Amino acid sequence: MTGNKTMNHSSDAITNEAGSEELNYQILVTSDIHGSIYPTDYRTSDEQQRGLAKLATLIRRERLRHPGGLLLDNGDSLQGTPLCSYFVKYRKEEMHPAIEVMNRLGYDAAVPGNHEFNYGPEVLRQAVEQSTFPWLSAGIVEAGSGEPAFGKPYIMKTTGEGIRVAILGVTTHYIPNWENPRHIADWAFRDALETVKVWVPRIREEEQPDLLIVSYHGGFECDLDTGEPSERLTGENQGSAICREVPGIDVLITGHQHRLIAGEVDGVTVVQPGCNGQALGKLVVQFQRRQDKWIITGKTAELLIPGVDVPADEQVLEWIAPMETGTQIWLDQSIGRIDGDMSISSPVLCRLADHPFMEFVNRVQMEAAGVDISNAALLSEQSGGFQGSVTMRDVLTNFMYPNTLTVLRLTGRDIRAALEQTANYFVVGESGQVAVNPQYMEPKPQHYNYDMWEGIEYELAVDRPAGERVVKLNYHGIPLADEAEVDVVMNNYRAGGGGDYEMYRGKPIIREIQQDMAELVADYVVRTGTIAARCDQNWQVTVQGVGVIW
Structure with missing residues (x-):
């Protein structure tokens, strides 16, 4: 964007020299948090430069700089630390600590990851019910009816300026190859790539969004630079095929592989923010209004990595303190x-x-x-x-x-x-x-x-x-x-x-x-x-x- 610009106080909308309105739309992303909320190494009790409490500090900073936009989680939030084990063993009648933090931070949506199923359907269903945000996964359906398992395959958001944003959730269908069959008996898992092929054109036709985001709990099966397969093509990861074979996607959020990725694949802007709160994914989409229609004029992706200069958010630590204290006492027995x-x-x-x-x-x-x-x-x-x-x-x-x-x-x-x-x-x-x-x-x-x-x-x-x-x-x-x-x-x-x-x-x-x-x-x-x-x-x-x- 060039020329003199004036900022609209309610958003990132600006007006350039030619009189055209422009706007920056921000999407913040977490993935594969695995219950890492406190910046704690549970083996040694040493502080680490990661965890959702640290990412919360970055989330608040980014929201102050760029009001509005989205905050999304891309899966695997409920399992992975002793905090989660302690919750399931002793406190599961309460709210899951990851859900409590995500609710309070105002997440807009989450996608279930494969590890969400590890503790069985009761824990997962309770987490979904406790969430103040929707869980999106178009490919996971009720085994009997074929209806989306968690209520919604996608959601629509509209900004004050009228920009329509679609967020489609999808999860790797490889879960039955890993999970205890009793934990997933209620659900069927449809091919993620084929699911995206069905839903993206449908959303484009029925909703006519200005921005279409796919949040996929899965990773990339091909080298991002060469396009050559980087793993055995089992279907576990289909991110490259989604970018290559499904027209109409503007942004693809990925996870599952615990990689740090920010870039572009076949014109689709992609991000994957590691694991355990290593990084916050930040995507910015630039829009310009042309003849009463918002047009995407640019997209960027980057990873915000918390260092020693990023303190853990004190409110997050306070919210989870009782459960964390109980966890530490239990661990030292x-x-x-x-x-x-x-x-x-x-x-x-x-x-x-x-x-x-x-x-x-x-x-x-x-x-x-x-x-x-x-x-x-x-x-x-x-x-x-x-x-x-x-x-x-x-x-x-x-x-x-x-x-x-x-x-x-x-x-x-x-x-x-x-x-x-x-x-x-x-x-x-x-x-x-x-x-x-x-x-x-x-x-x-x-x-x-x-x-x-x-x-x-x-x-x-x-x-x-x-x-x-x-x-x-x-x-x-x-x-x-x-x-x-x-x-x-x-x-x-x-x-x-x-x-x-x-x-x-x-x-x-x-x-x-x-x-x-x-x-x-x-x-x-x-x-x-x-x-x-x-x-x-x-x-x-x-x-x-x-x-x-x-």
């Missing part, structure tokens, strides 16, 4: 002790050979399921394992996802295929140095897709070609035959084939354990009192027949 050392000094080292902590995890799973084979993943690079006194803080920071357990009946062939999939996590350079496969680092880290097993003896020779890396696979000391059948316990995400473990899909389900893993571990520690750290060294990663030393 000692529930048992470790005799020895189960601490994790390096997550990479933990994945190169059997480790006491992972052996403990697998043994808890085997006891709960009544089987003698188990696999489990180190869920977070921040997992510290256990040492000395064990508190609820230790348990919840190592088991942050409310995964339940499933027992599958597998053949030896299935297990070999699963180990080959796991072995893809590592690559070997020309110098013989072992490294993490870049495919597990981009477009988002996927360390949780590397499994470690107990109850079998195996060796992964990662210097061999993919598909030929399992050079030892024994059960009770003898080779496991391809046709042999055994029962294996794993988390429900993996049992559904999550992480490209296709060999598990459709396999007989022998048993399901409905307690989540954090509860099972806590119960085990309380019941046992003192747990001996042990490790039977039943597996290792090798190069040229020698165990890898990192």
Whole structure:
């Protein structure tokens, strides 16, 4: 915009030298907050430069500078921190802390993310009912009627100047591949891309908006610069296809992948503001009135990242203080002790050979399921394992996802295929140095897709070609035959084939354990009192027949 301009006091409307009215329309976006409200590292109680309380400070600043506009959340707000676990366990008859903050900050709408379903339909439905804003997801429908599950697939907003804004919500349809079936029995999940293809032209025709926003809890399946696929095209993420194949979209808000993105794809302005309150997405759309019609003349996207100079909003901290205090007291309760050392000094080292902590995890799973084979993943690079006194803080920071357990009946062939999939996590350079496969680092880290097993003896020779890396696979000391059948316990995400473990899909389900893993571990520690750290060294990663030393 050029020339002398006069600001309208009620909005960002201005008049340029030619007498044409112009206006800047602002959209603020959060996504994948995962219950991170206080700027607190729940492992150490140290302050972090993230969290919704810090973003609230930025939200208030931006609203003072640019009154009006939108504030949207793009999903995964209800799960992910001990605060959320404490709420669900002890205080779920109250208002969810994330909903309380979003209500008070005046959010205009939210989109359900995949983790919204983790605590079951009761918690999700209550959160939706408590919200003073609508939840939008055109592709999630009631299983019986086919009606939108949360009331509205889209909403319309009209500014004082007459600009009509449409916001369509849509959620990755891949949720049934991860979620406990009991948690989603009430709903059906339609293909997100196909849903957008149906609704965008319908909204354009029926509502004739001046600005059409799609808020999509999903990410990008292709490199944003080259357009080449950056992951296996399963349908989990369809952001690139939405931009490329659906005309009529002005802005695409994304999430799910926890990436920091602000830019443009095929003429569509896109933003993705990370996770846990890392950043606030800010989109500004420039309009000019031409012959009584508002025309988009420009669009920008940026990420506002809170640093040490951005204090947490005191009102937000005050609103949540009682629940946060209760959480901290609960976290510091000692529930048992470790005799020895189960601490994790390096997550990479933990994945190169059997480790006491992972052996403990697998043994808890085997006891709960009544089987003698188990696999489990180190869920977070921040997992510290256990040492000395064990508190609820230790348990919840190592088991942050409310995964339940499933027992599958597998053949030896299935297990070999699963180990080959796991072995893809590592690559070997020309110098013989072992490294993490870049495919597990981009477009988002996927360390949780590397499994470690107990109850079998195996060796992964990662210097061999993919598909030929399992050079030892024994059960009770003898080779496991391809046709042999055994029962294996794993988390429900993996049992559904999550992480490209296709060999598990459709396999007989022998048993399901409905307690989540954090509860099972806590119960085990309380019941046992003192747990001996042990490790039977039943597996290792090798190069040229020698165990890898990192």
